[in-house]
Amino acid sequence: MDVECSTSARSKDFPVSYLRNYTKSAVEKRKVTVSEIDRALHNLFSTRMRLGLFNGDPTKQLYSDIGPDQVCSQEHQALALVAALDGIVLLKNADRLLPLSKSGISSLAVIGPNAHNSTNLLGNYFGPACKNVTILEGLRNYVSSASYDKGCNNVSCTSAAKKKPVEMAQTEDQVILVMGLDQSQEKERLDRMDLVLPGKQPTLITAVAKAAKRPIVLVLLGGSPMDVTFAKNNRKIGSILWAGYPGQAGATALAQIIFGEHNPGGRLPMTWYPQDFTKVPMTDMRLRPQPSTGNPGRTYRFYEGEKVFEFGYGLSYSDYSYAFASVAQNQLNVKDSSNQQSENSETPGCKLVSDIGEEQCEHIKFKVTVSVKNEGQMAGKHPVLLFARHAKPGKGRPVKKLVGFQTVKLGAGERTEIEYELRPCEHLSSANEDGVMVMEEGSQILLVGDKEHPVTIIV
Secondary structure, eight states: OOSOHHHHOOSSSSOTTHHHHHHHHHHHTTSSOHHHHHHHHHHHHHHHHHTTTTSSOGGGSTTTTOOHHHHTOHHHHHHHHHHHHHHOEEEEEGGGOOSOOTTTOOOEEEESTTTTOSGGGTOSSOOOOSSOOOHHHHHHTTOTTOEEEOOBSSTTOSSBOOHHHHHHHHHSSEEEEEEEOOTTTSBTTBOOSOSSOSTTHHHHHHHHHHHSSSOEEEEEEOSSOOOOHHHHTOTTEEEEEEEESOOTTHHHHHHHHHTTSSOOOOOOSSOBOOGGGGGSOTTOOOSSOBTTTTBOOSHHHHOOSOOSBOTTOOBOSSOEEEEEEEESOSEEEOOOTTOOOOTTOOSTTEEEHHHHHHHHHHHTOEEEEEEEEEOSSSOEEEEEEEEEEESSOOTTOOSOEEEEEEEEEEOTTOEEEEEEEEOHHHHSOEEOTTSOEEEESEEEEEEETTEEEEEEEEO
16 A cells, blocks of 8 residues: 555556455454554655645646656766666676677677567666667667577567578677567566576577587576576587666667676676476475475575576676785674573574674674775776675575675776675574574684685674
């Protein structure tokens, strides 16, 4: 009710009369309280009041004259490009195939059902784009004679015409395949049944890669994990880029990255699971692994199965090196003044975070400084992710968890230092079997890139 979905969407799934027909009955059956309805109404109308919708003539109010010229200002369009550039993830770049040379590519084949469709860049819940540019059009800004073929009948790819794409691959200098998903495969109230690419997409990709003169570039659109193990392991597929649904500037962003005008730095926001993960029932929502049922766990924190690509993964045209420059605390003592274990904790060597108390939790915060160097020849915008894990895995502990991240801009050969504030009661605690946050005695490991640093906890 707070967001009015059921009263504003006119469809068979969200009939306009839903609240009108069922709210009174829900109150009478004590499934909803009047106070809950009042809270929702308060949220709705307080926002409308802030917008000035009750201040008289709506055409004379503060936000009444916002038009396309303001929405599509140069500043906003520049921000759309930055968002797209920052979000694109380089998943594979064998033998540094990317970036392509602007002068070295005389002919280009662009193939795939997502290559020449600007709507598929927008995903779901979007307004009219200020500019509609397809990926094909973006690439033609660099290779004007780029040839194109759809390859599949649509993104579902129930039929694939391989003859022309294969011929293009055999004759053109470079091939870029633009595949993946769209809203026919995933959206609100439409779940995917598989993690593999739809229909005959894998067959088309493999056939084109085999025929190409040199390793191809595979671009994937889509908002959820995809099992592209076949492409990851195929030596004729040199590079893989995941663009998500990058918005109106996505085509321009992809072209800039492919031709080296921008150094990619995006990281995956979720783990990409293999197709076998679909065997775990959707009704089994336990996060921790359950070997007896075949559930390998969920999310990067607990999943213990094979990964296609993991949360936080992403390559760059530059290599980066890390070092722990300083860690203010190598040992944390969270014993109380009586040096007694928490009376409420039934597990030896554990202390409830609630028993440590806000004051001590605040007191034991400490700084971690990480040194980062761009070892490459190209400037880059680089996210630095700081993780923590328990030194002894198992017993329901997370495999690791993200405790901080910052983005730095570094020129070629440049070094800088990043400071994180670590809050042990939040970052070095974990939930026990009852869902209560506890701190365990022993060693926690801080991780950044390939570097580790131990922190000892005494409870």
